[in-house]
Structures are given as C-alpha cells and as structure tokens.
Amino acid sequence: MANLEPCPVCLNQPTYPTKLPCSHIFCFLCAKGAILPTHKCPLCRRHISPSFFNNPELIQTESTLEVASLSSIDYHWFYEGYNGWWLYDEQTSNDIETAYQNEELFVEVLIAGFIYVIDFEKMVQYRKEFPNKSRKIKRDKTDMQIKGIAGLRTRRQ
Ligand SMILES: [Zn+2]
Ligand SMILES: [Zn+2]
Incomplete structure (x- = not known):
C-alpha cells in the first residue's frame, strides 16, 4: 500500500486519494470542496476543470479497495x-x-x-x-x- 503524504486540506491520510493534473494529491472530497468554487488547485493555483471530478484519477490504496469489499x-x-x-x-x-x-x-x-x-x-x-x-x-x-x-x-x- 502506498504511503501517502497527508492531505494538504484536512492534514489526514487522504481518503479516496485523488491525484490532480498538477500531480498534487488530496482526499477526493477535500479536492472537490476546495476546487469546485475556485477551479484552482489550493496548493499551486493551477486551473483544474470541474469536469475532472466526473472521472478522477484515484490512487489505489486500502481505502479505495474497501469500496469493492x-x-x-x-x-x-x-x-x-x-x-x-x-x-x-x-x-x-x-x-x-x-x-x-x-x-x-x-x-x-x-x-x-x-x-x-x-x-x-x-x-x-x-x-x-x-x-x-x-x-x-x-x-x-x-x-x-x-x-x-x-x-x-x-x-x-
Ligand atoms: Zn483531506
Ligand atoms: Zn497543484
């Protein structure tokens, strides 16, 4: 299982870790909450399209596998x-x-x-x-x- 940096928004281990196009990693919900109002990565301010969340890039960890089991x-x-x-x-x-x-x-x-x-x-x-x-x-x-x-x-x- 990948050992991830804490989510920059909530400072916990990311839940459903999601990698943005700028390669910053957040919890899925933290990323969504921070980006939908601004369309920007909260760390590097790069433009992120809201459509990213329709098909996000998730990092496989135990927490994503729990979904299946x-x-x-x-x-x-x-x-x-x-x-x-x-x-x-x-x-x-x-x-x-x-x-x-x-x-x-x-x-x-x-x-x-x-x-x-x-x-x-x-x-x-x-x-x-x-x-x-x-x-x-x-x-x-x-x-x-x-x-x-x-x-x-x-x-x-
Ligand atoms: Zn988070
Ligand atoms: Zn970023």
Missing part, C-alpha cells in the same frame, strides 16, 4: 442523490452509526468543508446553513442499487 452483513449509511442512493464515505458512515447507536437525535458531520446535520428522527441530512434543503438518508445493508460513494462513482463489472 463492503460487507453485506454490516449496516451502512446512504443519502439520496442524483438517480439513487449514495453511500457516505467510511469515516462519515462510522461517525453516523456511532451517534445512531448512542440513540442521539442528530449528529453533525463535516463533509468537504461543510457541516451537515444528520437528523435521525426525520431521517434526513441538510447543510447546517440551509435546513430547508434536506435529503433523505437511510441505514441499510449494502445496497446493490448504490450509485457511488460520496460523489464518487463506483465501477461495477
């Missing part, structure tokens, strides 16, 4: 997105599951630099600033209909 026994958390259910990334899903197990009414999670509220009573998520724009969420065993993970399309054979 999701256990069908465990519960995972999904949100309703374009054309179906999307899986939260592993870390966020674990944070949500922990709060759910503790019977909390809601939990706040940080996704791509924004705070989202996960409301377990209504089973919705929304950006903290925009409580009227909610999306449905669900807790389920691995769903064959999932479209991808946190905006990242999975390629199924």
